[in-house]
Amino acid sequence: xxxxxxxxxxxxxxxxxxxxxxxxxxxxxxxxxxxxxxxxxxxxxxxxxxxxxxxxxxxxxxxxxxxxxxxxxxxxxxxxxxxxxxxxxxxxxxxxxxxxxxxxxxxxxxxxxxxxxxxxxxxxxxxxxxxxxxxxxxxxxxxxxxxxxxxxxxxxxxxxxxxxxxxxxxxxxxxxxxxxxxxxxxxxxxxxxxxxxxxxxxxxxxxxxxxxxxxxxxxxxxxxxxxxxxxxxxxxxxxxxxxxxxxxxxxxxxxxxxxxxxxxxxxxxxxxxxxxxxxxxxxxxxxxxxxxxxxxxxxxxxxxxxxxxxxxxxxxxxxxxxxxxxxxxxxxxxxxxxxxxxxxxxxxxxxxxxxxxxxxxxxxxxxxxxxxxxxxxxxxxxxxxxxxxxxxxxxxxxxxxxxxxxxxxxxxxxxxxxxxxxxxxxxxxxxxxxxxxxxxxxxxxxxxxxxxxxxxxxxxxxxxxxxxxxxxxxxxxxxxxxxxxxxxxxxxxxxxxxxxxxxxxxxxx
RNA sequence: GGCGCGUUGGUCAAGGGGUUAAGACGCCUCCCUUUCACGGAGGAAUCACGGGUUCGAUUCCCGUACGUGCUACCA
Numbered sequence: 098x099x100x101x102x103x104x105x106x107x108x109x110x111x112x113x114x115x116x117x118x119x120x121x122x123x124x125x126x127x128x129x130x131x132x133x134x135x136x137x138x139x140x141x142x143x144x145x146x147x148x149x150x151x152x153x154x155x156x157x158x159x160x161x162x163x164x165x166x167x168x169x170x171x172x173x174x175x176x177x178x179x180x181x182x183x184x185x186x187x188x189x190x191x192x193x194x195x196x197x198x199x200x201x202x203x204x205x206x207x208x209x210x211x212x213x214x215x216x217x218x219x220x221x222x223x224x225x226x227x228x229x230x231x232x233x234x235x236x237x238x239x240x241x242x243x244x245x246x247x248x249x250x251x252x253x254x255x256x257x258x259x260x261x262x263x264x265x266x267x268x269x270x271x272x273x274x275x276x277x278x279x280x281x282x283x284x285x286x287x288x289x290x291x292x293x294x295x296x297x298x299x300x301x302x303x304x305x306x307x308x309x310x311x312x313x314x315x316x317x318x319x320x321x322x323x324x325x326x327x328x329x330x331x332x333x334x335x336x337x338x339x340x341x342x343x344x345x346x347x348x349x350x351x352x353x354x355x356x357x358x359x360x361x362x363x364x365x366x367x368x369x370x371x372x373x374x375x376x377x378x379x380x381x382x383x384x385x386x387x388x389x390x391x392x393x394x395x396x397x398x399x400x401x402x403x404x405x406x407x408x409x410x411x412x413x414x415x416x417x418x419x420x421x422x423x424x425x426x427x428x429x430x431x432x433x434x435x436x437x438x439x440x441x442x443x444x445x446x447x448x449x450x451x452x453x454x455x456x457x458x459x460x461x462x463x464x465x466x467x468x469x470x471x472x473x474x475x476x477x478x479x480x481x482x483x484x485x486x487x488x489x490x491x492x493x494x495x496x497x498x499x500x501x502x503x504x505x506x507x508x509x510x511x512x513x514x515x516x517x518x519x520x521x522x523x524x525x526x527x528x529x530x531x532x533x534x535x536x537x538x539x540x541x542x543x544x545x546x547x548x549x550x551x552x553x554x555x556x557x558x559x560x561x562x563x564x565x566x567x568x569x570x571x572x573x574x575x576x577x578x579x580x581x582x583x584x585x586x587x588x589x590x591x592x593x594x595x596x597x598x599x600x601x602x603x604x605x606x
Numbered sequence: 607g608g609c610g611c612g613u614u615g616g617u618c619a620a621g622g623g624g625u626u627a628a629g630a631c632g633c634c635u636c637c638c639u640u641u642c643a644c645g646g647a648g649g650a651a652u653c654a655c656g657g658g659u660u661c662g663a664u665u666c667c668c669g670u671a672c673g674u675g676c677u678a679c680c681a
Contacts, residue, residue: 111680111681141681144680146680205679212679225607226607226678259679277612282609283609286608286677291679298679300678300679321611323681325610327610353674404619406618408618408619411629412620414618432612433673433674435617435618436618437618438618441617441631441632443631444631444632445631488643488645489643489644499643565640568642569641576642578643579641
């Protein structure tokens with residue numbers, strides 16, 4: 098017996114990986130790690146029409162970025178492969194046929210036109226979406242209504258057909274969900290879902306059951322949108338492998354957008370990303386921005402997703418992956434869907450930037466600055482800058498605005514702030530300051546400030562009047578850490594150069 | 607329409623028969639800071655509604671409303 102926990106994430110390669118998807122992976126991953134089990138990535142690519150080239154690799158990249166690399170996947174196969182459903186195609190038909198032979202399913206030869214006709218005929222205001230179910234199946238063209246001879250003939254002729262589950266007439270199907278506890282459905286209200294499509298590919302319903310069984314999955318976490326089809330899966334388990342082998346289900350609450358469900362399609366419309374990483378649709382070339390490129394840290398991303406629908410009962414909000422693994426419990430996952438709040442997401446990132454060390458931040462900040470055209474040649478300067486400005490950066494991309502002036506002299510100045518304060522006395526002051534600073538051997542924060550104040554006293558100008566001007570001279574605007582710290586960091590030469598340049602510019606505004 | 611699932615401030619949420627109904631984000635005020643942040647101290651704001659059960663209900667039960675999901679040879 099294998100008592101080991103095995104969980105799986107089974108995305109379909111149809112495009113970007115959105116918030117709900119990442120959270121599903123995360124809960125799977127946390128559960129697996131907590132119980133010393135395996136985390137399996139299986140690709141559900143049975144839908145030929147929606148398959149998108151590159152999406153599988155993209156999913157893998159997202160998981161890697163988040164720090165949730167699967168133990169088994171198409172890229173790193175274990176012993177229970179293949180991990181792509183398209184490569185498992187051959188094994189599904191047998192199970193579907195076994196169900197037909199045992200009377201739990203049937204062949205259906207209805208053409209798309211037949212189905213359309215049936216739906217149109219029974220569609221009313223009361224019943225806008227007629228189902229292929231116990232009420233109509235005896236009027237359709239299938240192995241329940243046709244004779245054996247006819248069925249054999251149709252099959253022999255290669256007539257396109259599907260295999261549908263035959264839902265029992267009056268049965269209460271109930272199962273225990275780890276989050277919702279007892280959930281039950283009336284079998285007569287569930288339709289005869291297609292199990293095997295005309296192209297020989299299984300639908301999700303058949304595939305998920307067969308694959309979970311064959312891959313020895315013990316716990317299955319998926320979005321709540323699947324709850325309605327759970328009775329089909331429960332029945333399939335009952336018919337095929339036995340309910341005692343069925344994994345434990347957990348249907349995770351949905352993540353909602355600002356006004357209703359968070360849809361994967363219009364990622365741009367909310368003003369914040371919905372995908373983990375940038376996704377470019379190869380068909381349309383349309384780019385949808387991801388949290389990574391927006392400037393989020395993976396630590397913050399998984400943290401904010403973990404606590405969207407779960408908490409450990411304490412007041413703690415900032416969790417590392419290790420803490421999450423230790424503290425995560427499916428019992429404390431909410432039942433209700435949660436609305437995603439981008440402002441709070443930003444707050445999480447801010448907290449993580451403050452929390453992470455300069456060493457951890459360095460490569461990421463370097464990427465941001467270099468992408469913005471700043472060449473980093475001095476690594477220790479970069480470290481110092483990160484230390485100085487990290488508390489004031491919410492997103493990684495903020496390091497550009499907050500840190501660029503340490504590397505390059507300002508091109509534009511906040512003229513509106515300078516104009517009312519600038520006069521000849523100030524000009525004389527800064528000329529004197531520049532000369533004195535240039536002559537200073539020990540260019541330290543303390544000495545710079547001392548010189549700054551001494552000259553101010555000599556010229557009888559309030560230091561407060563001058564500090565803002567000096568800041569704008571060095572930075573370009575009224576942001577950043579202490580001016581004297583900035584001055585020391587960029588050095589004597591650069592400080593005097595910037596002061597002199599600014600004097601000439603300030604004269605002309 | 608049917609079926610499923612849900613409902614504590616604007617948002618995320620703790621709590622779960624008797625509480626001043628935690629905390630966080632956001633917002634507002636003040637302090638710190640002669641910049642901007644960080645930080646610190648405060649403030650406004652909540653148990654969807656109606657019936658039960660009970661000495662007592664935000665908490666339990668039933669309805670209603672609302673939200674959301676499914677209702678495809680998509681996952």
